[in-house]
Amino acid sequence: MTEIYWFQQDLRLRDNPGLLAHCRAEPLLLVYFWPANRPWCNLTGMGGQRQRFLAESLQSLHAELAALGQKLLVLQGPPEVGLAALVRQTRASLVGTSRSPGYYERHCLRRVAAALPVALKVHPGNTLFTRHDLPFELEQLPVQFTPFKDKVLGLPVAEPLPAPARLPAPPPFEFQPLPAAAVRASAALPIRGGAPAGQRRLRQWTQAGLADYKQTRNCLDGLDGSSTLSPWLALGCLSAREVVAAVQAHEQVQGESESSRWLVYELLWREFFHWRARRDDISLFRVGGAKGKARLSTFDPRNFARWCQGDTNFPLVNALMRQLLETGWMSNRGRQIAASCLVNELGVDWRYGAAFFEKHLIDYDVASNYGNWQYIAGVGADPRGGRHFNLEKQAQQFDGDGQFTRKWGGVRPRQPDFAVDAADWPLPPEMS
The missing domain is CATH 1.25.40.80 (Serine Threonine Protein Phosphatase 5, Tetratricopeptide repeat)
Structure with a gap:
């Protein structure tokens, strides 16, 4: 009987328990759905480098599958619509996929399961431990990292599973060409997907x-x-x-x-x-996080635009943002510095920064990205209630000779220091 395996954040053959579970099907259709924009799509979508890395990863997976006599079908549109149509066309008896964290990802699985005329089998995601491995119920997950680490550090991590030696053939189907990368990898970070x-x-x-x-x-x-x-x-x-x-x-x-x-x-x-x-769940995207304690913030479009383009009065932050735009990558330290600037120096709602990172990072991961932004903003896992970095001290410590700032053109024309509200009225001194 035909089965369908839906790739998500598991674009590999090695250590892929979901794929291995469907290797006995005959035939087997392998499919991937190009990510759709989130509701705030004008800000997110995918930047050029993130699209490139994903397209290269899909092409690489396709080549590995071809060596085993398989193909990868890449489709646009909602998975619940596309998978239901594929089940009808192929008369598949089962659809499998791996789990990804996130509120929208969870609801996508619910919509898919409701739309399918056959069962949806959801396999563990790309984690060190399964939910059953954890020494606590998910509802009792420690709020902060250190107690979590202390509880799981001694747990054994399962050995990676080997790649399948063979794969069932695909069903007769018209496979479309895979998406091609629209931009090249930056010479400053020449890493390829796959x-x-x-x-x-x-x-x-x-x-x-x-x-x-x-x-x-x-x-x-x-x-x-x-x-x-x-x-x-x-x-x-x-x-x-x-x-x-x-x-x-x-x-x-x-x-x-x-x-x-x-x-x-x-x-x-x-x-x-x-x-x-x-x-x-949905609290990952709320301004106050799971705590529900939102900090005062605003949205000045000029300050946000200057931060996005690397045109602030903070040279190191500018360099980091320009690095992100060109390469799709920023170091963990750099992300903390840039996030602290947006949240603390510019007073912008942290979710705008998280969405901008979502658009451009080639390593975008919903849990790590939004979790780290909440950490800096003080509405997530940080026991101190947020992190405010001294930007001059950070520059001296991590770019003391200014080489990184010069490389990425971080010194920009100075921007006005005064703050105004949305109607261009100057704010009182105590608020500016």
Whole structure:
């Protein structure tokens, strides 16, 4: 009987339990739906570099599937409409997919299940642990990271599953050409989408970069010190369990170190945000988060536009935003600095910044992106109630010689300091 497997954030063959569960079907139709804009689509959508990385990842997956006699069908439109039509056309008996965190993702699965005339089988997503592995119910998930880490750090991480040695053939179907990338990778960050590229980076970095990671992880330029694995993790070209296995293999030869432990901690941060997104649901997008305690903010379109384009009075922030626009990437340290500027210096609602990052980041992940923005704004997991970075101190500490700021043209013409409201009336001094 024909089955359909719907790829989402699992664009890989290795360690893909959902795909493996459907490998006994005959025939098997493999499909992916190009992401639709969220409701605030004028701001989000996808920037050029994010589109490029996704298109390359799909093309890479298609090539890997072709080597096993399979094909990938990429469609536009709502999955609930497209999958129901495919079931009718192929007379499929089952549809499978993997779970992704997020309120809209959850409702998409509900709409798909309601529209299908057959069962929808949802498999675990790209996490280190399943929900049944966690030593607490999801409703009792620790609010902050440290108690979460303490509870899960000793849990065993399952070995990655091998890629399928064979795949069933696809049903007779008219497969359309895959989307092509409209832009090229930036020379400043020449990384390509797809599982093979992610595997190469993982091997290269564990051999040459992991030993010093604790000291280099705050480098602002990609590939200089960061692992830069997040783009492949976000699309599921790499699984989180594959990265842990590579770290463990490194430790067997080189021994456990502060650097190797730090990378595992960062994977646990990713894990924490995944389960927070599952628990918080729609609160992940609310101005006050799950706490419901919104901070005072505004929306000055000029300040927001200057931040987006890298034309503020903060040279390091400008450089970071210009790096994001050209490459689709920004270091974790850079994201904290840029977010603090928007929230604290410019007083803009944090959700506008999160949506702008969603548009451009090649490693966009709904749980990590919105979870980290809530952390900076003080409405999420931060025990201090928010982070306000001293931008001059950050520049001295992480770009002391100004090389990064010069490279990305961070010094811009000075903008007016006075603040005005939406009608261009100056605000009182105590509010400006």
